[in-house]
Amino acid sequence: MSTRPSPPIRFGLIVIGDEILKGARVDAHLGAFKRMVGERGHELAWHWLLPDDPEALIAHLRFSMGRPDPVFVCGGIGATPDDHTRECAATAADLDLVRHPEAKALLEEKFGDEAYPNRILMADLPAGCGLIPNPINRIPGFSLGGHWFLPGFPQMAWPMAEWVLDRDYGVSALIxxxxxxxxxxxxxxxxxxxxxxxxxxxxxxxxxxxxxxxxxxxxxxxxxxxxxxxxxxxxxxxxxxxxxxxxxxx
The missing domain is CATH 3.30.70 (Alpha-Beta Plaits)
Structure with missing residues (x-):
């Protein structure tokens, strides 16, 4: 963990997935993110649980992108038809969805010819976004407008979030x-x-x-x-x- 001093920060958390709302899975992210930000002296200020619904996602992301809080967003960045987060984030920020060259190279390196035609869609990201490294399978998340977009799988999302926290936010006095x-x-x-x-x-x-x-x-x-x-x-x-x-x- 980084020991770089930092003022205390209020974070938001958005968890996306019909499987959680409908009961097929239980949300484990809330407790984990409370722990991760809290042990660094920061605060999880709010938490939304949203469906895999483009209209709802765009409206909520537009609202949260207009606020000062940095936000972690978990879920919906895959390549299946029910994964809407990448496109909705671009729409909420009034950006085009474009093929990110570095993400494209990572997917091609990992999957070879099998990256096409479907897995490569995970490289279609909001124009100008940054990448978040994924230490588990190397398929990156992305950052945009003070939001950190991560996979829904906890074993991937949590180490990626800790990398973001340590690189960008440091440690404040503990509550x-x-x-x-x-x-x-x-x-x-x-x-x-x-x-x-x-x-x-x-x-x-x-x-x-x-x-x-x-x-x-x-x-x-x-x-x-x-x-x-x-x-x-x-x-x-x-x-x-x-x-x-x-x-x-x-």
Missing amino acids: QERAFELRGVPESALIPLMRDLGAQFPEATLFSLPHMGEDAHIRLGFRGRDRIDEAIAALRERLDHDGISYRACS
Whole structure:
């Protein structure tokens, strides 16, 4: 992993595939990307799960390309008729789909004559895009408009994403999380406390996470990079002042 210092970055994640929406496969990307960006001190800010539908893909990619967040996109870059991501990315960016010479050479080297007529379609990419190396089978992904387009297969997508993260984004200070477990108090009673401490520590995120059922309780704490020890001390002091019982979470 790169140790180059970097400011914290908010990433988006788009996972594409009818097979996930219809239940044939379970999405493993969300947890993996949360881990990958989190262990580098960054944040996965949002996640979309989209169908293999060109109209939906174009609309969502146009929207996300207009935002500042870098985005990982997994799925739909193959050569079968249900793989629409390459063409939809080009359309969303108002670019032509053209045969990328370096991608063409990689596919010809890998498959020889069998690259034609179908596998070579994976070299048809948005004009001017960059390539992302694939250490598993050498069929590249591509980059465009702050988006990193990867295969849907986790064993390929994840090492490719780590290469992107280490090459382009470096490491920021890790996010810390400290919390207390509260019982016998309704969440509504915590609103004044949360309003006051949230304003006192704007550098951190104050969160309240209720748990229902037999073991009903509320996890109340702070998440962030700065002033977490100070914020959690202030939260402890306020809970004591308000007579709310608590215990520190492990």
